[in-house]
Amino acid sequence: MRPPENTRGPDQLSCARDRRRRRTRRAGSALALAVLLASGPAAGAATVAAPQTDVVVAAQVPPGLEDFYAQQPVWTACGVAAECARVRAPLDHENPAAGQIELAVTRVVSTDPSARQGSLLVNFGGPGGSGTESIEAWAAGLDPRVRAAYDIVGFDPRGVGSSTAVECIDDATLDAMRASSVDPDTPEGLAQAVAAAERFAAACAANTGPLLGEVDTVSAAKDLDILRAVLGDDELHYLGYSYGTFLGATYADLFPQHTGRFVLDAAMDPSLDQAGVVLGQAAAFERALRLYVESCLPLDGCPFEGTVDEGLAEIEALLRQAEAQPLPTADGRPLTVDEALTGLILPLYNEQNWWFLTPALALALDHGDGTALLALADAYHGRQPDGSYPGNSMEANIAINCLDRTVDADPAAMAAMDTRLQELAPTMGDWFSHGAVTCDAWPHGPVREPAPIDAAGAGPILVVGGTGDTATPYAWSQALAAQLEDGRLLTRVGEGHGSYLRGNRCVDETVTTYLLEGVLPAEERIC
Incomplete structure (x- = not known):
């Protein structure tokens, strides 16, 4: 399943007939990894013979099916x-x-x-x-x-x-959403996050129709x-x-x-409900990040010095910096704290990819350049060099999760969860919070407890x-x-x-x- 995405903005999203993808600020709506690609039958493909198997019909097919x-x-x-x-x-x-x-x-x-x-x-x-x-x-x-x-x-x-497929927004809107950031820890920021979630949910409902609830x-x-x-x-x-x-x-x-x-x-x-999923993921990614820093310290080119805790403190300071002022990148798009966190998380899925983090963090920490971290975030979202987002994984992710899991979007409950996240994941847990606003704004569900x-x-x-x-x-x-x-x-x-x-x-x-x-x-x- 996909990792949580921050939600100081709508949530992981995407849409339109060309199958777009997106994510949200502090998207605590907890999601998981998938091997993502997209395509279909080749155009003009010839019909081929299927293996000789008889169609099996269940002894008791549901009525009407x-x-x-x-x-x-x-x-x-x-x-x-x-x-x-x-x-x-x-x-x-x-x-x-x-x-x-x-x-x-x-x-x-x-x-x-x-x-x-x-x-x-x-x-x-x-x-x-x-x-x-x-x-x-x-x-x-x-x-x-x-x-x-x-x-x-x-x-x-x-x-x-x-x-x-679920359809919500176009590529340009997705880029704009990724470039925006709000702080849901403040009343004003939370109101902005809720409004953005409501706009996104309305777009999904309008562009997807009845399928969105099914x-x-x-x-x-x-x-x-x-x-x-x-x-x-x-x-x-x-x-x-x-x-x-x-x-x-x-x-x-x-x-x-x-x-x-x-x-x-x-x-x-x-x-597990949504909160349970997010708490578990935050702690697991924090653990992996600690192991990464520990493995990095003895190596040439590692951007950290001192202890593991000091290296983690540098990463947290980088996230705080990106939150206060997004880092510049080579193509002009800003590296927001959401994008920095996404770029940080992607290589943590597989220890064989940890080495991608070292040059990306070195560029950001030593030169204030967010280009490499943004490239990792783009890879996570499936953004192509031409700015397109093939697939609709992020919007489908939100639609499915909001039907499958209950959330508690009470401000007090989200604030308490934020505190717990910072205890479990002191380096990056703060940005896993407030994802409940997305599903709370959803026009359907949840359909199961x-x-x-x-x-x-x-x-x-x-x-x-x-x-x-x-x-x-x-x-x-x-x-x-x-x-x-x-x-x-x-x-x-x-x-x-x-x-x-x-x-x-x-x-x-x-x-x-x-x-x-x-x-x-x-x-x-x-x-």
Whole structure:
């Protein structure tokens, strides 16, 4: 899931037909990482033959959804070895007559039809991350036995990317929002933040229409069951990262009779509200930042001197400086404190990317130049060199989160949370606060109360957690594994977000064995 974005302004956002992205000041609406790319079937692609599988219709299809479950999509060649289709789903599963949406689906067919066990659906997180753009590259890194056993299927959930999508604002508006900053710690600043959130919510409602209230995770999980049937499978086999663990657990809870082999990597805790998510992420990113500074100090070119605490104090002073007066950059756009924080957080997702921070911080600390930090923030938001924002991950992220999680936007509650954030994350916690204003202004939801998910009757589910995960702290994986009726926790000792296919042989072999044979690891296995 995405990390919180500050909210001294609207919240992570974006919009319009060209699929834009955005974020908000102090966006405490807690979000998670996703592997984001975007595209669709190649123009003019030729129709290709689908594998010979019979469409499976659930024994008890929800009334009114028979046509959706029985549809046979047309697959067209796309990418190098992939094929793409569009699958219809109801706008409102409880009222199928209210209209329909389309889901973009991309699959890489099994390399050995004789060894095929079914389809493996993959969600890379977010919420708001596209699964269609990156699935072919991801599949190429799988164990050949997994490639033989499964059609590897990526999809854009409802509201996301190439599926029927949430739309809010255009690129120029997004740039302007990123360049603005308010201080919600003051009454005047809080009023500005609320007004900005209301403007953004109104734009999303006007440009998206009824879909805006139907992109919750329960609805997306019900879409997964339609995809299962359309793909010709009696059981859904699934691998979800980050937010994808919440989507997967929700499916298993709703459709235990159709739950196959499920891997939930870098898990979210379904029992947490927005405040709980933000507090957990702030503490995890602070921990990673401390480890980064500690690793930097002995190296040539490190911009810090003295102790780890002194290095962290320099980073906090830089954030305070950017808050008081945004730093100049080479292209003329200002580095606000929001952008500085975003540029700081992005490399902390993966310890192999920590080295990006050193030159960026050196340029800012030694020369007062925010260019490199802004480039990292642009990478986080998906801003291209021409100023465009492909994809709609940020706006979809907000829309989904505001339906899925409750918030408390009472000023006193937000002030108390701000105090707690500064205790847990003294370097940057102050800028994780006041994100509740965004969802408080939202025209829909929330549609669920935070609660544990047990997925009773779904069978064994493998939960994978990293002890140094930044965006989804390890405690969340422990919590989900304990909540599930038949959950098993696999622990990776190490830093970074996500564990499978990150170079840990123990994790990769354990997950591969489970996907191929359904064999769970020993109780509380540690890699």
